[in-house]
Amino acid sequence: MTDLSIGRLATLSGVKVPTIRYYESIGMLDAPPRSPGGQRRYDDDHLEQLRFIRHGRELGFGLDDLRALQDLSARPDRPCEEADGIARKQLAEVERRIAGLEAVRRELERMVERCSHGVVDECRVIQTLSDHHLCAGDHAPDHQTALRDT
Amino acid sequence: MTDLSIGRLATLSGVKVPTIRYYESIGMLDAPPRSPGGQRRYDDDHLEQLRFIRHGRELGFGLDDLRALQDLSARPDRPCEEADGIARKQLAEVERRIAGLEAVRRELERMVERCSHGVVDECRVIQTLSDHHLCAGDHAPDHQTALRDT
DNA sequence: CCTAATTGCTATAGCGACTAGAGGTTCAAG
DNA sequence: CTTGAACCTCTAGTCGCTATAGCAATTAGG
Ligand SMILES: [Zn+2]
Ligand SMILES: [Zn+2]
Ligand SMILES: [Zn+2]
Ligand SMILES: [Zn+2]
Numbered sequence: 556m557t558d559l560s561i562g563r564l565a566t567l568s569g570v571k572v573p574t575i576r577y578y579e580s581i582g583m584l585d586a587p588p589r590s591p592g593g594q595r596r597y598d599d600d601h602l603e604q605l606r607f608i609r610h611g612r613e614l615g616f617g618l619d620d621l622r623a624l625q626d627l628s629a630r631p632d633r634p635c636e637e638a639d640g641i642a643r644k645q646l647a648e649v650e651r652r653i654a655g656l657e658a659v660r661r662e663l664e665r666m667v668e669r670c671s672h673g674v675v676d677e678c679r680v681i682q683t684l685s686d687h688h689l690c691a692g693d694h695a696p697d698h699q700t701a702l703r704d705t
Numbered sequence: 706m707t708d709l710s711i712g713r714l715a716t717l718s719g720v721k722v723p724t725i726r727y728y729e730s731i732g733m734l735d736a737p738p739r740s741p742g743g744q745r746r747y748d749d750d751h752l753e754q755l756r757f758i759r760h761g762r763e764l765g766f767g768l769d770d771l772r773a774l775q776d777l778s779a780r781p782d783r784p785c786e787e788a789d790g791i792a793r794k795q796l797a798e799v800e801r802r803i804a805g806l807e808a809v810r811r812e813l814e815r816m817v818e819r820c821s822h823g824v825v826d827e828c829r830v831i832q833t834l835s836d837h838h839l840c841a842g843d844h845a846p847d848h849q850t851a852l853r854d855t
Numbered sequence: 856c857c858t859a860a861t862t863g864c865t866a867t868a869g870c871g872a873c874t875a876g877a878g879g880t881t882c883a884a885g
Numbered sequence: 886c887t888t889g890a891a892c893c894t895c896t897a898g899t900c901g902c903t904a905t906a907g908c909a910a911t912t913a914g915g
Contacts (some may be wrong), residue, residue: 560911562862572863577708592910594863603835610834611902613845615809628831636827639820642830656799659765660855663796665826669847669891670789679779684760685753693764710882712891722892727873742881744892768872856915863910870903881892885887 558596568605575605583608583618583625616645658694664693709747718755725755733758733768766795808844815841 565572578584584604587597604625611621620641627638630673662683670679715722728734734754737747754775761771770791777788812833821830833839 560862561864571903573903575818576864581901590863590910592863594910598713606837607834610837612901613809614812614834615806618824624831624834627825628835631824631826633825635820635822635825635830638825638828638830639817642813642817642820646810646817649810649813653810656765656803656806660796660799660803662764663767663792663801665800666909667792667796670785670792672785673788674781675777675783675785675788676781678777678788680785680788681774684757684764684774685778687756687760702772710891711893721874722873723874726893739879740892741902762872778868816871858915859913861910861912864908866906868903868905871900875898876896878894880886880891880902882891885888 557597557599557602559602561595561597562599564602564605568603568609570605570609578605578608581618583622614645615649620645640655655695658692661692662690662694706748706753708753710740711745711747714747714755715750717752720755720759728755728758731768733772764795765799768789770795805845808842811842812840812844 559567559577561572564570565575568575570578575584579586585601587595587601590596600680607625607628608618608621611624616624624638624641627633627635666679666683666689671677674683679689709717711725714720715725718725719774720728725734729736734755735751736770737751745766748843757775758768758771762768762850766774770832773779773790775793777785816829816833816839829839
């Protein structure tokens, strides 16, 4: 209806142009009709769909989960058990990551605070990396808990 | 000295065999001598080096930072400013991620709690994803703050 | 109507830090 | 000496994008 170019859709949704095309390529976003010259022309439904995806990404859902949630929202009469389950799973995951990061934060704080800022050989940062026994607690108890990313 | 196979090194260090080979391939871990048949033979220095890397990874440092920290620890007479700087940068990054995840956690909690578990059309989870105005605060204020990963 | 600037198109490769698999070789125990 | 576990290299896949190259279409101004 509104006939949006991909750039306009990007502006309105807050999702970058290449990302929009990427979403289409993996089947996350419906492929829109094209102009006579082959350019994508979106409507308000696409905008809504894209905002849904963006919001979900901001809340940390993976694209697979968002696909499932999208599918569910297209069937409004069904019970919402599955949607709630996905959200609870996501919450648990976020809590797990926070716990891991908190443990890491405490250790980083400790090593930064305790360094007397002399030479490398006496540097608490380097010493701690060389020897986990200088750590106060257990960060990352399971192998590879929680970091990286933007 | 101790002549460790890659499997033994993996066990002792807690780093998986393919990851050890990967580290060597990108120059993170010194390439060890080989047995007559071409298999890797490590010593205690390799083990120490690998534990350093692993500990650093657990604390969330990127491999680039760890390379820099490794280089520094090889020059014990230099001032530790740079090492401390890397650690403080990492601490700031971790704090940033925690803040982002906390915001996300609050919203996820909110949507899960408020759902009355009826049909999808009335599901607070789906509704919230469709409309950020149902959120209480601002999660992910800058574009793309902080999730994913194990 | 014509031109120039902007925006759009496809296709491919790269990021970080691994992980998985195929298909073959070496080693160590019995 | 035989067997089977552990090792080797190489390639491709993961996740969610982002960047680049080399074009084509659109749009605003004159
Ligand atoms: Zn220091
Ligand atoms: Zn530690
Ligand atoms: Zn619900
Ligand atoms: Zn929101």
